[in-house]
Amino acid sequence: MNKQTLRQELLQRLDSQRTTALNAATSAHDAATHEQSVAETQYDTIGLEAAYLAHGQSQRVIDCDRTIHRVNALNLQDFNNDDCIEYGALVTLSNHKNYWLLPVCGGTLLDHGRITVITPQAPLGQMLDGAEFDEILANGLSIIEIQ
Structure with a gap:
């Protein structure tokens, strides 16, 4: 991506x-x-x-x-699984859904619906912001990839 x-x-x-x-x-x-x-x-x-x-x-x-x-103005740096999640990170969860953490445009579907923009104001965004690879989130979801 x-x-x-x-x-x-x-x-x-x-x-x-x-x-x-x-x-x-x-x-x-x-x-x-x-x-x-x-x-x-x-x-x-x-x-x-x-x-x-x-x-x-x-x-x-x-x-x-x-x-x-x-x-x-977003810094589109590359992330890897050693980094904490912050703005600009593409995250894949164990349910195989992809999220792009941004400060704006929450809920927007990109790449033909394969990526959902999420902001820290959303409950899932709050959990992802600052989370790390393999961290277990609510509902048993875990982070399987950070880009």
């Missing part, structure tokens, strides 16, 4: 999410500033609602940018 290839796959997904959020923000901004959005009465809130939506979508774009930056 090539970590650079996995990173590129993840970045493509994030870029797609960013593009969707940017298009939504642009559309909401256009709706908020359209002449038909001008309030005709004190109870007419279409323009205000569109402005709130535009702001929320803009925040999504900013969040996507931050996530993309964090993925790009």
Whole structure:
């Protein structure tokens, strides 16, 4: 499993999410500033609602940018079975499932569903963070490979 290839796959997904959020923000901004959005009465809130939506979508774009930056900044060092698990480690458990420990994008499936991104915020991620080769985790799972 090539970590650079996995990173590129993840970045493509994030870029797609960013593009969707940017298009939504642009559309909401256009709706908020359209002449038909001008309030005709004190109870007419279409323009205000569109402005709130535009702001929320803009925040999504900013969040996507931050996530993309964090993925790009990852050190994709190689690990071996003598190392403790930390960000960037690909881990295979005794149930033959593969996990990539990252600070973001938990739950994302990569490499045609063969690798699951997991973060330390998830219960399994908490167990894996700092664990060592052959360590027994909850439910009798053990770590059989670290890359």
